[in-house]
Amino acid sequence: MKESIPLTWRRIPERYTLLGTQCETCGKAYFPPRIICPQCRRKGKIKKIKFSGRGKVYSYTKIFVPPEGFEKQAPYMLAVIELEEGARVTAQIVDTCGDVKIGSPVRAVFRIIQRDDPEGLIHYGFKFRLANDT
């Protein structure tokens, strides 16, 4: 779905710099950011943290039938990445020939996610690359 300009603008810090949150009470890290810690609820104390972008592949798939806005990218690898701080994220894995496995180390890279029509907005965010690739 085409994302609105205010929504994209609002999410810039999280999507550009992997800015998430962590609960000081239980230590659990969350990405995307949360206002309350679901485990500690009112006893929780949320602070902002910047994720390193290093992690491992927890599960992966190759998308052959893409949603609107991703037609030119398909087929592409999509994965659940476990970040080294503990939180997991959904993201594409790019610049790889398909040798992705569960457990493969990866690192976040800054990329174009979607592009509206030629005159429209460019939506940026994170994708991942295999950490061993140069």
Add this chain to the structure above:
Amino acid sequence: MTRFGENWEKGFRDMVTEAGINAINDAGISGEEINAGFVGSMASGTLIGQEHIGALLADYMGLNPTPITRVEGACASGSLALRQGFMAVASGLYDIVVVGGVEKMTDLGTTEVSTILGGAGDQEWELFLGATFPGLYALMARRHMYEFNTTEEMLAAVAVKNHKNGAKNKYAQYQNEITMDTVLNSKMVADPLKIMDCSPITDGAAAVILAPSEMAGSFKKEPVNIVASTQASDTLALHSRETLTGLKSAQIASAIAYKQAGIAPKDIDVAEVHDCFTIAEIMAIEDLGFFKKGEGGKASLEGRTSLEGEIPINTSGGLKSCGHPVGATGVKQIAEIVWQLRGEAGKRQVKNAETGLTHNVGGSGATTVIHILQKQR
């Protein structure tokens, strides 16, 4: 219910009215006794541009000024509507309640529909980044294969079995049997899920009538008791869950349901489960306690969930073969179990079925609704 399928000649209001009238006729009531209604629809606003469907339904079913309320919980909208109706009758507020589920999906193209269905997941943190629903279930399938050696043949066995059942159901979208080769050689959608691992895009509606047990005996048809109605929530995004190989919402909702009904998984004679993708049925039969975690794939391949097996699953054909008009699916599951418990399921009848279960999932598992139905003794 209506036949599920590509109902080009029928609109949203035609289908919901047809299903409602069929349910009223089946119960043998006139319609004037109806005190209230609940209707489940996931995305009528984006699929056909129509909101306010409670009012539409009351109007077109000739039920004005009876209050009818729409309920939404993605693909679990239908059984959520049933649960609202159940609670309204159980509380004593109303006696006779009509519950419907409906979706009109084929007026749009596949890409548009898939994008709309994506709204059942996390729009900002899954769909925006390139996820699709087949993609999310593929992530679960890959992990299930990694942890339990589940194979593509095991996934395919679910589709083959459900088509075999759907071929015996006159309401099903696809009434044809398929072979394992057909599934394994079908087009890849999201590796390892192929097009024949996926439920289709469907139009359809289903409806049921609820009444207090002591009153239901006076109706035309043999009533069926709802002995458990439960619902559980989990994180909206798949990646936020502890595990990807099962749905915690389904495990919790079913555990509470068994307790409510005072029975165990082994007491279930027939079940309708949410096989939006083949892996979903494998996880469901594990989450519901019919098989141990990790053994659902093997059980499916061995035919233990077939019509002749120890626990027949998706006798209607499931979402795969009967079709998946998202808002209608949960109510269709109830209708199928009612027919099974009354002995009206024809060629797909499970012998001596006395207790049945429905398992209806919203999104990738953020909502699960469970109902257990029992023959009145």
